Amino acid sequence: MLQAARAGCRDGELGRRAITIFVFMLAIAAFGLVAPSFGTLANIRAIELSSSVLLLASIGATFVILMGSIDLSIGAVASFCGMLVARLSPDLGLWSVPIACVVGLVFGAINGLVYVHLRIPSILVTLGTATTISGAVLFISDGRSLSVSNPAVIDIAQGALAIVVPNAVLISAVIYGAAVLIGDRTRFGRMTLAIGSDEQIAVLMGVRVNAIKVQAFALSGLLAGLAGVLLAARLGSATVTMGSYMTLDTITAVVVGGTAITGGSGNVRLTIIGVPFITTFSDVMNILALPPYLQTIIQGTVILLAVLLNTRRASAEDVK
Amino acid sequence: MNGVAAPIYSMRNASKRFNGIAVVEGIDLDVFPNEIVGIAGENGAGKSTTLKMIAGIHAPNAGSMRLFGKSFRPLSYTHAVEAGISMVFQEQALIPSLAVYENIFLSLEPCFTSRIGIVDRDAMIAVSERHLQNLGLGYIDPRRRTGDYAFHDRQMIEIAKAFALAEHFHIDHPIILLDEPTAAIGEREIKILFESIRRYRRRASFVLITHRLVEYVELCDRICVFKDGRNVGEFAGEEISEQSLHRAMVGRIRDDEYFMETRQLSLVGAPIAISAHGLSGQNVKNVSFEIRKGEVLGIGGLVGCGKEAVARAVVGFEPFPPNGTVELGGEVLPLRGRGKAAIKRGVGFVPKERKSEGIVPYMSVQANMSLASLPLVSSLSGFLSRSRERRLAEKYINRLRVRCNGPTQLCQFLSGGNQQKVVIAKWLARNVQVLVLDNPTRGVDVGGKQEIYSVLRDLAEEGVAILLVTDDLPELIGMSNRILVMRDGELQFECSAPADNKPTEQELVQHMV
Ligand SMILES: Nc1ncnc2c1ncn2[C@@H]1O[C@H](COP(=O)(O)OP(=O)(O)OP(=O)(O)O)[C@@H](O)[C@H]1O
Ligand SMILES: [Mg+2]
Numbered sequence: 001m002l003q004a005a006r007a008g009c010r011d012g013e014l015g016r017r018a019i020t021i022f023v024f025m026l027a028i029a030a031f032g033l034v035a036p037s038f039g040t041l042a043n044i045r046a047i048e049l050s051s052s053v054l055l056l057a058s059i060g061a062t063f064v065i066l067m068g069s070i071d072l073s074i075g076a077v078a079s080f081c082g083m084l085v086a087r088l089s090p091d092l093g094l095w096s097v098p099i100a101c102v103v104g105l106v107f108g109a110i111n112g113l114v115y116v117h118l119r120i121p122s123i124l125v126t127l128g129t130a131t132t133i134s135g136a137v138l139f140i141s142d143g144r145s146l147s148v149s150n151p152a153v154i155d156i157a158q159g160a161l162a163i164v165v166p167n168a169v170l171i172s173a174v175i176y177g178a179a180v181l182i183g184d185r186t187r188f189g190r191m192t193l194a195i196g197s198d199e200q201i202a203v204l205m206g207v208r209v210n211a212i213k214v215q216a217f218a219l220s221g222l223l224a225g226l227a228g229v230l231l232a233a234r235l236g237s238a239t240v241t242m243g244s245y246m247t248l249d250t251i252t253a254v255v256v257g258g259t260a261i262t263g264g265s266g267n268v269r270l271t272i273i274g275v276p277f278i279t280t281f282s283d284v285m286n287i288l289a290l291p292p293y294l295q296t297i298i299q300g301t302v303i304l305l306a307v308l309l310n311t312r313r314a315s316a317e318d319v320k
Numbered sequence: 321m322n323g324v325a326a327p328i329y330s331m332r333n334a335s336k337r338f339n340g341i342a343v344v345e346g347i348d349l350d351v352f353p354n355e356i357v358g359i360a361g362e363n364g365a366g367k368s369t370t371l372k373m374i375a376g377i378h379a380p381n382a383g384s385m386r387l388f389g390k391s392f393r394p395l396s397y398t399h400a401v402e403a404g405i406s407m408v409f410q411e412q413a414l415i416p417s418l419a420v421y422e423n424i425f426l427s428l429e430p431c432f433t434s435r436i437g438i439v440d441r442d443a444m445i446a447v448s449e450r451h452l453q454n455l456g457l458g459y460i461d462p463r464r465r466t467g468d469y470a471f472h473d474r475q476m477i478e479i480a481k482a483f484a485l486a487e488h489f490h491i492d493h494p495i496i497l498l499d500e501p502t503a504a505i506g507e508r509e510i511k512i513l514f515e516s517i518r519r520y521r522r523r524a525s526f527v528l529i530t531h532r533l534v535e536y537v538e539l540c541d542r543i544c545v546f547k548d549g550r551n552v553g554e555f556a557g558e559e560i561s562e563q564s565l566h567r568a569m570v571g572r573i574r575d576d577e578y579f580m581e582t583r584q585l586s587l588v589g590a591p592i593a594i595s596a597h598g599l600s601g602q603n604v605k606n607v608s609f610e611i612r613k614g615e616v617l618g619i620g621g622l623v624g625c626g627k628e629a630v631a632r633a634v635v636g637f638e639p640f641p642p643n644g645t646v647e648l649g650g651e652v653l654p655l656r657g658r659g660k661a662a663i664k665r666g667v668g669f670v671p672k673e674r675k676s677e678g679i680v681p682y683m684s685v686q687a688n689m690s691l692a693s694l695p696l697v698s699s700l701s702g703f704l705s706r707s708r709e710r711r712l713a714e715k716y717i718n719r720l721r722v723r724c725n726g727p728t729q730l731c732q733f734l735s736g737g738n739q740q741k742v743v744i745a746k747w748l749a750r751n752v753q754v755l756v757l758d759n760p761t762r763g764v765d766v767g768g769k770q771e772i773y774s775v776l777r778d779l780a781e782e783g784v785a786i787l788l789v790t791d792d793l794p795e796l797i798g799m800s801n802r803i804l805v806m807r808d809g810e811l812q813f814e815c816s817a818p819a820d821n822k823p824t825e826q827e828l829v830q831h832m833v
Contacts, residue, residue: 185703187694190687197680204637204677205692206663265682 023306024277031280035287043283045166049157049234051279052172054249055272057227059179060108060220061250062271063189067213068196068263069115069122071220074250076133077107078228078243083137085153085229086146086238094152101225107133108221112214122217130247137240145239148232157233168230175223176272183268192216196263249278256306277306325353326389328525329374329405329495334383335549336369338733341725343369344549346383349527351495356517356526358536360565361546362765363737364723367529368410370546371497374527375407376400388493398427404491406482410499410529410736410763411675412474414481416467421448423466424481431488451484452477456512471673472623475504479513486524496520498528500736502535503762504672506623506791507829514539531737531765532792533562545569570767578770579798581819583777585614587801593785594648594667594754596634601641604629605809608644611754611785616776618788618800618817622832626809628672628758631789635669635756636662648754666753668692670744670760678743679731686713686727688742693750716745720771736763744772748779755779756787761795773799793825805831 031038057074064071081100088096107129115125148154157168183189191212194202202209227246232238251261256274259266281302285295327350336344344366351357359367372378374385376394385392387403394400397407414423421444425432432440448462457476466474479501486494498517502510517526517539528539536543537560545553545568553568595610603626611617619627632640636658646653646662653661671677679688690697690709697712699705713727720741724734731739740763747755755776761769776786776799790796796803797817805813805828813831815823 181703185706190683190691190694190704193683194680194691197682198676200671200677201680201691203659204669204671206660208660260682264680 021273028280031284035284037287038284043287047279047283048169049166050283051276052168053227053230053234054246054253054279055172055275056175056223056230057246058250058253058271058275059176059268060223062254062259062268063192063216064220065251065254065259065261066192066196066263066266067216069213070126070251071111071217072123072126072247073107073111073130073133074220074224075244075247076130076137077104077221077224078231078246079241080107080133080137080228081225082228082232082238082242083141083146083240085232086148087140089148089150089153093150097153097156097229100229101222104225104228105218105222108224109214109218111221112217115217116210116213141238141240143240145237147237154233154236157230168234171230179268188212188215193264193267252303253278256303274306327352328388328493330386331374332384334370334373334380334385336373336378337381342549346550347546348551349544351525351527353493354521354525355542356521356528356540358528358540358543359546360536360543360569362569363768364735365546366549367546368499368735371407371499371527371529374400375405375497401485402489404486404489404494405497406485406494407497408479408482408499408501412478414466414474414478416465418466419463420460420466420477421445421462423477424448424462424484428488447484451480454483455480455516470624472505472509475501476509483516483520493523493525495525495527498526500529500531500763502530502532507793508622531763533565533766536560536565537562566766569765579773580777581798581822583781584801584819585780586818587612587615590614594634594646597645597647599630599633599641599644601629601643603809604633604641607806607811609804611787613783613785614780615801616780616786616788616799618790618796618803619806620790620793620796620803620828620832621806623791625806625832627789627806630806631756631758631787634787635659635667637669637671666751668747668750668752668755670747670757672758672762674740674743679739681732682730684728685717685722685724685731685734685742686710688731689713689716689745689749692746696750712749716748719775720745721768737765737768740764741768748775752784754785754787758789759791761792793828797822797825797828803828807832
């Protein structure tokens, strides 16, 4: 009797995800009818690009959230790294890209180190560093927007190996694949989940919990930096607050995907469900040229709906 | 008393499915006034699920319930409490950051609220205090944080809570559901609890689940045996004995070889695997011992005697008594980072609190089992190999008879005893040299216990040194080569326990109190 279930889906999880995806498809079909320009190649490309950027940042955020922590500096780091590329690329060309990524990694590592060694909750640490880094963006840009004109850098996002698949999509797809592998099949991936569930479990496995935490924040910083770089390359310019939307959008994408905001439940694979939700909806609302306040209202409602559909609410103990 | 009165509670043909899988299929259960009913069955038989249906936590998919002569369909636990049912949960349901009294009356604050909306804390504290005192817990201050108390104290608070709730609604004859109340407490607490149960039964009924069969014999008027979510037998009065229950649950009579004493090694001249010298700290005073390869050293004592702290010191799991040394294979383990050093040298630790220290609920059974031995299930590429992980999990699922839908089922959905088996499997999977176990068979059914004992014997034969800290006296005596008894943090008594000359429970208990 119990064995019969072996064939069935895992605790109904798949079923729930299927519903989410189905609703999403339905919504897209509806958009196609309402907004004729939705289905154009240019628009689909725009969605692909903004999804790639958000996906990268959200992957990093997922590991942090799985541990039960939170990274509020993602937007600031992305802005900083995007600006850095704009600033450095006229002189350094393509080299500005790895430099910006390393800077992102360092920011993330600092977040992690402060969090771990000064024992300050991550939400406060990253709130602080976010503010500092936002200030630093103004510092390196003199508060102005800079254009990114180096064709090699722009190519990173907009160029395309295959005709319809922009490089940005390729990059984020490869990194997503790697992240899934890391999440499922490495000690780091397993331990982030264990730490989020209860740190004592990881301690009892002889794991250096602090090291894992710092690594997760460093990864988040690295990917936020890369997302910032791609964003600047995609827009062809960098503004001081261009990444700030990412902070909340990454968290939303992760949670809509089905990872618990309290940590200990979910995985990075799920995050790909949440990302297109957010990017598609904001795209549609832009196309429809809805007034901004209405956009926010609708977006909030849709996100709530998506969370309702996709998270485990079976047991009350999850809800915090 | 049956037959004379009508049942105050009855469940007819109740079924419960989770995601289409039937867990309980057509259970009947009656509770008569002043009766103590036992529910016995293997891990995963559906016992907790049945109690949760009575307590309004799970709604049955089919079947009917009646309480005090009326149809009963509780929508929530609070609803059931108001109707006269309260429950002690198998996994503690207390919130650590709240004060003890706040936990006891959680969600019942309105009952203590005056007309102008002010909560009468003093009344809540006074009532809590009285119930704690009744259970011999005068030393627990209801104003303190629940999380400050040790695991076994929290278990007693949970029990006090059930009694307090039962009393609070002025129900003439409440029903108190006890789901493995004794799994985490010691002999002394068990005795007090049983006295309270006997006292209360004059105006209440109880439903009891336990995996210590002797407790059924001691307390219950009637026992229903469950198997695979169905009733398979009922015992009353004289028919109740450990033997009959064992047979009904496991299918065969309990043999003398339950602890496999004949497989106990004699260890003359075996090399010393691990030793502790002068362990001291807050609750531990100068404890020294050594364990030879292949030896099972048991430590017994009342809860709070410091035996858990000794186990933690050996494995370096904070917080532990800081003074004294632990030597492993001739090498002294460092004080800082002892846990890591110990694990690296092949020490495994099965902790007492499986919920917070043992399993990751939202991880699959196989991921939990491989958590301590990730290198062993990795392929050459350095990534975990799914097939190896799966094979490892299947091996231990079969070996320990873990009841689950398969290696990929989330641990969250396993029954308590099966989760415990997963925690043990985690360390068995990693080839340990020394295994420290704190109440390893907590919540495991009689058959599963025997599997675990057999595995421990296997390990001993392979030369693994085993430190067994347990509140279960028969287990302590049956399994150990040598037994230490602790009292108030000190070693009080030591005796060897060869297979043919085991000490009696009385001999040990006299040194505990
Ligand atoms: N929420 C749930 N979702 C899916 N399956 C569940 C859920 N709760 C319990 N089960 C399954 O139902 C079965 C019975 O569980 P239950 O907790 O009632 O067992 P039990 O008799 O109390 O066992 P134990 O002695 O180990 O506590 C188990 O096989 C368990 O895996
Ligand atoms: Mg149970």
